[in-house]
Amino acid sequence: MLNRISSFHNYQSVQNDMRRQEGKIHQNHAQLASGKQLVQASDDPLASHYIQSISQQDTQLGHYIEGITLSRNRLNHEEVLLDNAEQFTDSAKRSVMEMINGAYSPQDRTAKKQDLQELTSNFLNLVNVQDESGNYIFAGTKPRYQPFYRDADGRVTYVGDDYQRKMKISNNMEIAMNDPGSKVFMEIPNPYGHYSASYNLVSGSELLFERAENTNNSDLSVYNVTFVDMGNGQFGYQLEQNGVAVKADIYDPSAGIEFNDLTIQFRGQIAAGDQVELGRREAFSVFDALQDAIDYAEGSVSDASNTAHLHQATEELSAAFVHLGQTRTEVGTRLSTLDIQEDQHKDFQMSLAKSKSNFEDLDYSKAVIEFSENSRALQASQLAFGKTKDLSLFNYL
Numbered sequence: 001m002l003n004r005i006s007s008f009h010n011y012q013s014v015q016n017d018m019r020r021q022e023g024k025i026h027q028n029h030a031q032l033a034s035g036k037q038l039v040q041a042s043d044d045p046l047a048s049h050y051i052q053s054i055s056q057q058d059t060q061l062g063h064y065i066e067g068i069t070l071s072r073n074r075l076n077h078e079e080v081l082l083d084n085a086e087q088f089t090d091s092a093k094r095s096v097m098e099m100i101n102g103a104y105s106p107q108d109r110t111a112k113k114q115d116l117q118e119l120t121s122n123f124l125n126l127v128n129v130q131d132e133s134g135n136y137i138f139a140g141t142k143p144r145y146q147p148f149y150r151d152a153d154g155r156v157t158y159v160g161d162d163y164q165r166k167m168k169i170s171n172n173m174e175i176a177m178n179d180p181g182s183k184v185f186m187e188i189p190n191p192y193g194h195y196s197a198s199y200n201l202v203s204g205s206e207l208l209f210e211r212a213e214n215t216n217n218s219d220l221s222v223y224n225v226t227f228v229d230m231g232n233g234q235f236g237y238q239l240e241q242n243g244v245a246v247k248a249d250i251y252d253p254s255a256g257i258e259f260n261d262l263t264i265q266f267r268g269q270i271a272a273g274d275q276v277e278l279g280r281r282e283a284f285s286v287f288d289a290l291q292d293a294i295d296y297a298e299g300s301v302s303d304a305s306n307t308a309h310l311h312q313a314t315e316e317l318s319a320a321f322v323h324l325g326q327t328r329t330e331v332g333t334r335l336s337t338l339d340i341q342e343d344q345h346k347d348f349q350m351s352l353a354k355s356k357s358n359f360e361d362l363d364y365s366k367a368v369i370e371f372s373e374n375s376r377a378l379q380a381s382q383l384a385f386g387k388t389k390d391l392s393l394f395n396y397l
Helices: 002-034 046-098 107-126 181-186 286-295 304-360 364-389
Strands: 149-150 156-158 165-172 175-176 196-199 208-214 222-233 234-241 244-250 257-259 262-267 277-281
Touching: 046 107, 046 165, 046 181, 046 286, 046 304, 107 181, 107 286, 156 181, 156 286, 165 262, 165 304, 175 196, 181 286, 181 304, 196 208, 196 304, 208 304, 222 262, 222 286, 234 257, 244 257, 286 304
Parallel strands: none
Antiparallel strands: 149 156, 165 175, 196 277, 208 262, 222 234, 222 277, 234 244, 257 262
16 A cells, blocks of 8 residues: 555656646747747746836837827927918018118009018918818917908908917926917017007108007006107107197107106107107007008108008018017927937837846847756656656566
């Protein structure tokens, strides 16, 4: 009875050893076929958990890089449009300046007006452009709706919103993918300060409004300045607030006009009877500047008021050109940020790949040696199993 139990134990022990060796050989085959050190999570649970964490980080970085690519495409498109808008604005400014110098005949001015009308139409088409997905680029966060409309009088209104679409490009960073049309084209800082001028000048006057500022933001009054000849080369002025005279004095060009929180500056040659009305306006639309240029394009070069209005349109178009350039610079800064962030993500991906490789990738030379050793061990186990199964007490009786 004791011999029987001992024989069975030896048989089972050799058989289990052979199966273990077969399992190792199977593991070696799987490793060599996949090129991976870890074929399944049970091979090394701690390393498998680390590899899973690395894979999740790599996937998240991939999403960020895709977002960066999308944002870059949108911003590159916007940058091109802003560059075109700058060129349109500069071309319009040059046309208006040519009309001011008096060298054009009435027919030439009519032709220039038609050029300005065509340029304004092209400008409107430009700002209403859509991207490859059909989204309006300058519509803020309402990309499915056309942002700019022109009425019968040529005045353009903006119906988008004032917000930006943003893309998350890292754990703690978002970047704007667009700029609303209100900010880019409709809210340009007034180069004349807080007011715009409406002229009623006498023939031969060269008076131009230079600047007016009012630190009282609640003062929405309309001011009117009338100049009178005081003799001895001096001019006096009367200042009206909402049609009521509030101040009269000798005009000093170096000091300008001061009233409460309001300061007004003029330049150029004054003529007796010149009148300038000032209305509050801290920002203007590039479309209004273009339309004003169109409205005054065919006026007579001898009309001082018309010429003064063209000067104002020129200054506003110049300010619009600067404003568009600043916006394009901001877009360029965002593009640089995207490039830097993408490089950081790719560098981190390389570090993650190296760390993952240390845990996951197979050392082929070591694996081949181990496979050879396990194969010899299996052969030994098989040989031992063959001898063990043939053992019997009858061989010794």
